[in-house]
Amino acid sequence: MTFDEAIERYTSNAEYERTHGNLQGCLEFRQLTEWLKELKQLREQTRWIPVSKRSPEGDGWYMTTYDGEVYGKDGERAVGMSCFERGKWIEDTVYAWMPLPEPYKAGKVEPQESEVKE
Numbered sequence: 072m073t074f075d076e077a078i079e080r081y082t083s084n085a086e087y088e089r090t091h092g093n094l095q096g097c098l099e100f101r102q103l104t105e106w107l108k109e110l111k112q113l114r115e116q117t118r119w120i121p122v123s124k125r126s127p128e129g130d131g132w133y134m135t136t137y138d139g140e141v142y143g144k145d146g147e148r149a150v151g152m153s154c155f156e157r158g159k160w161i162e163d164t165v166y167a168w169m170p171l172p173e174p175y176k177a178g179k180v181e182p183q184e185s186e187v188k189e
Contacts, residue, residue, distance in 0.1 A: 074111040078104050119167040130156045138164040
């Protein structure tokens with residue numbers, strides 16, 4: 072089952088529960104669909120996209136797999152950042168890319184396990 076199929080199924084389940092008077096069941100299915108949408112988005116943001124399939128939509132820096140020197144081994148594929156500008160990769164022979172993650176924002180950090188009180 073794909074994310075889209077699961078989202079559609081649980082959206083239908085939420086509507087069924089609503090029309091049959093089960094508000095709690097409706098709210099639970101709606102929450103599940105929201106989590107699935109978030110998970111789908113996160114998964115799409117952390118997947119390598121081969122350059123043979125498509126290029127980024129906009130100019131900027133991206134995480135890439137490219138030809139480069141890795142720890143003194145020339146010709147090995149490396150992972151790093153590369154610039155995409157005016158429809159082409161600037162520095163490297165890029166094989167795959169993905170968007171960069173959101174930058175760290177102070178105060179938005181999950182507590183460490185040692186900080187969690189039971």
